[in-house]
Amino acid sequence: MIEGKLYDGVTAHPHDVRVSVGDSTLDLAQDGGWSDSVDATLLKRRDAPAGKLRLGRTDLPGWRLLLPAEAEPELAALLGRPERYGRWIDRIGLVPALIAGGVITATVVGIGYLAPHWIAPHVPMSWERNVGTAIVGDFGDLKCRDPKGQQALEALVEKVSPGATKGPDAIKIAALNVPIFNAAALPGGYIVVFKPAITETDPDALAGVLAHEIGHVRRRHVTEALIRELGIGALIRLFAGGVGANAEQIVSLSYTRDNEAQADADAIAALKRANISPKPTAALFSRLAKETGETRGFSAEFLQSHPLSGTRAGRFAASFDAKTHYQPALSQPEWDALAEICRDASHTR
Amino acid sequence: MNEMASVDAAEQLPSIQFTGTMREYLPIAATNLLLTVVTLFVYRSWAKARERRYLWSRTRFIDDELEWTGTGQEMFVGFVIVALLLGLVWLTFNFGLPAIALRFGPAAGLCTLLAFYILGMFLYGLARFRGLRYRLSRTWWRGIRGGSSDGGWTYGRKAIGYYLASFLLFGFLYPWAQAKLWNERWNRMSFGPLDFEAQMTSDDTKGPFFAFLGAAIIGNLVIGLFTNPNIIVFGPGLPRLVVPILAYLAIGATYLNFLAAYYRSAAEWTRIGELEFRLNAEFADWLKFYLATIGLAIITLGLAMAVYEFRKWRFIAAHLEAFGTIDVDQLTQSQTHAPREAEGFLDALDIGAF
Numbered sequence: 109m110i111e112g113k114l115y116d117g118v119t120a121h122p123h124d125v126r127v128s129v130g131d132s133t134l135d136l137a138q139d140g141g142w143s144d145s146v147d148a149t150l151l152k153r154r155d156a157p158a159g160k161l162r163l164g165r166t167d168l169p170g171w172r173l174l175l176p177a178e179a180e181p182e183l184a185a186l187l188g189r190p191e192r193y194g195r196w197i198d199r200i201g202l203v204p205a206l207i208a209g210g211v212i213t214a215t216v217v218g219i220g221y222l223a224p225h226w227i228a229p230h231v232p233m234s235w236e237r238n239v240g241t242a243i244v245g246d247f248g249d250l251k252c253r254d255p256k257g258q259q260a261l262e263a264l265v266e267k268v269s270p271g272a273t274k275g276p277d278a279i280k281i282a283a284l285n286v287p288i289f290n291a292a293a294l295p296g297g298y299i300v301v302f303k304p305a306i307t308e309t310d311p312d313a314l315a316g317v318l319a320h321e322i323g324h325v326r327r328r329h330v331t332e333a334l335i336r337e338l339g340i341g342a343l344i345r346l347f348a349g350g351v352g353a354n355a356e357q358i359v360s361l362s363y364t365r366d367n368e369a370q371a372d373a374d375a376i377a378a379l380k381r382a383n384i385s386p387k388p389t390a391a392l393f394s395r396l397a398k399e400t401g402e403t404r405g406f407s408a409e410f411l412q413s414h415p416l417s418g419t420r421a422g423r424f425a426a427s428f429d430a431k432t433h434y435q436p437a438l439s440q441p442e443w444d445a446l447a448e449i450c451r452d453a454s455h456t457r
Numbered sequence: 458m459n460e461m462a463s464v465d466a467a468e469q470l471p472s473i474q475f476t477g478t479m480r481e482y483l484p485i486a487a488t489n490l491l492l493t494v495v496t497l498f499v500y501r502s503w504a505k506a507r508e509r510r511y512l513w514s515r516t517r518f519i520d521d522e523l524e525w526t527g528t529g530q531e532m533f534v535g536f537v538i539v540a541l542l543l544g545l546v547w548l549t550f551n552f553g554l555p556a557i558a559l560r561f562g563p564a565a566g567l568c569t570l571l572a573f574y575i576l577g578m579f580l581y582g583l584a585r586f587r588g589l590r591y592r593l594s595r596t597w598w599r600g601i602r603g604g605s606s607d608g609g610w611t612y613g614r615k616a617i618g619y620y621l622a623s624f625l626l627f628g629f630l631y632p633w634a635q636a637k638l639w640n641e642r643w644n645r646m647s648f649g650p651l652d653f654e655a656q657m658t659s660d661d662t663k664g665p666f667f668a669f670l671g672a673a674i675i676g677n678l679v680i681g682l683f684t685n686p687n688i689i690v691f692g693p694g695l696p697r698l699v700v701p702i703l704a705y706l707a708i709g710a711t712y713l714n715f716l717a718a719y720y721r722s723a724a725e726w727t728r729i730g731e732l733e734f735r736l737n738a739e740f741a742d743w744l745k746f747y748l749a750t751i752g753l754a755i756i757t758l759g760l761a762m763a764v765y766e767f768r769k770w771r772f773i774a775a776h777l778e779a780f781g782t783i784d785v786d787q788l789t790q791s792q793t794h795a796p797r798e799a800e801g802f803l804d805a806l807d808i809g810a811f
Contacts, residue, residue, distance in 0.1 A: 117600045119788060120649065154514075154524055155510045160522075162522075194507070206495055209500075212496075
């Protein structure tokens with residue numbers, strides 16, 4: 109016999125009851141002669157501090173039976189195990205739940221990481237073109253418009269990737285009068301080269317850089333990066349032809365290490381096909397490595413998405429074949445014209 | 458004969474006592490954190506339910522513990538519904554607004570934008586009301602629960618007016634609006650057959666609030682003055698660093714002082730039946746609590762935030778007192794409709810407890 113306190117869920121008045129445990133029932137009785145027998149399947153443990161046992165009924169909200177904790181062993185068989193983490197976790201147990209959850213989470217994150225790579229090749233080029241055109245327009249005053257220079261620039265693209273400037277998916281190349289040593293691929297087959305990347309290099313190195321950017325375009329790395337960084341929303345925007353992201357965001361898109369290495373491999377192959385020496389490109393990358401103070405180190409390369417310029421330089425240099433008789437990428441007159449491409453362009457602030 | 462549960466000054470035990478311990482709570486917090494992470498935050502609703510079941514069940518009011526009966530499942534369903542609703546609002550905002558601005562001109566766009574803000578205020582008010590209603594309806598004491606038979610729609614409409622009044626007058630009406638809204642909420646809540654009565658005014662919060670407003674204005678001016686490189690003040694060096702920090706501290710301190718006054722006043726002017734409340738947490742207590750919170754968060758690299766709810770609950774329970782008597786025979790079961798939608802709104806908008 110256990111002494112307990114009963115709240116009936118009708119008022120907050122406590123009733124003293126004596127409790128005895130039956131086969132599949134809990135039997136309650138009171139001095140006045142009142143008694144009740146509660147089916148065990150209706151009983152549910154409720155939370156209580158140490159020293160107390162609190163039972164509720166699933167059919168009567170507010171019905172509460174308070175018993176001393178010492179009654180626990182006697183009631184254990186009747187009540188079953190208490191709920192701990194929530195029914196769906198309790199069913200499989202905490203550790204299996206953590207493991208299963210961890211695996212699912214890792215899979216979801218993994219898919220989230222890989223999905224852009226799978227989706228990108230299936231995004232119609234025409235969507236991307238709409239976005240590209242909307243963002244860059246005709247580049248305004250920044251564009252270097254010297255016709256002979258433009259001709260030479262396009263000739264250089266044709267050299268490393270024959271037929272690239274023709275057809276519906278043509279590469280649209282532009283030189284911009286911006287004082288940054290850089291080149292970038294934009295959505296819709298646009299490639300921009302900033303002025304110092306022309307004036308401070310030589311035609312062979314520029315050919316290497318262009319071949320690298322063309323690799324990004326052809327392998328849809330731009331679309332991939334767009335989806336990766338702006339999320340699935342980017343797909344909707346691409347479809348709707350809206351801009352959504354501003355030009356700065358697009359230019360600062362970064363590629364994965366794999367994508368960069370792939371574009372490098374494409375560039376090396378393109379240079380080989382065009383019979384252009386990879387050495388100037390290698391020299392350019394090792395110069396960049398020195399300027400940006402990069403040092404070789406596992407962690408640095410492991411953590412950065414961009415392969416270190418020093419490593420890239422090594423790859424280009426390794427592809428140099430001493431027996432090949434390399435041709436210059438552009439003739440001297442063509443290069444002279446290209447160097448003057450920004451002659452009439454206005455200066456940026 | 459009626460049985461009375463009373464809390465008098467003569468009583469030995471405090472009317473509200475929290476008996477939870479960090480040792481008991483830590484395993485709950487840790488497993489909650491782990492499960493939440495590995496389920497991509499799906500477990501969050503269940504974690505909240507577990508946390509509350511613990512906190513409530515270790516809080517004794519007079520002679521029996523409170524009980525939380527809300528479930529993770531209902532909170533999760535509420536969250537999903539609200540996430541879908543808010544997603545819909547977001548989509549309309551992102552695509553509808555530009556379309557309207559483009560088609561009907563910028564004036565129409567501006568009107569739509571205003572309509573969105575007003576809708577936002579309404580939803581926020583509705584969420585606060587419904588969150589409170591849900592929490593009371595899942596809070597039991599001696600087999601009796603609380604609740605409200607009001608849907609909160611009127612409250613949501615009124616909230617728009619009070620929020621607008623506060624905004625338009627640069628916050629000067631904020632303490633007044635805040636007190637009014639507290640009353641509007643609590644006067645529609647009940648526990649068992651007893652209605653809450655709230656008659657808060659801004660009398661006690663005005664002063665601290667204006668002190669905070671003044672500190673914020675002057676403080677920001679000082680910070681601007683001392684961090685502007687074009688203005689030379691008292692030579693270079695130390696003042697540039699120390700004075701802005703002091704200004705930030707002053708702003709924070711006046712805000713905390715206002716917060717203390719607000720909760721103190723809210724508790725003082727809220728009653729239910731013959732029961733009255735008092736929150737004796739002073740400025741110094743709040744300061745200690747928040748300094749400890751920040752300190753712990755720094756030392757544990759943020760992990761201590763997992764026990765924040767516990768610490769906050771313990772802090773409030775330690776400082777909250779109730780006086781008066783309850784006729785437990787008259788405390789009959791609540792006839793209010795128990796809401797089914799949980800507190801999805803409140804959760805989605807991330808609004809705190811009570």
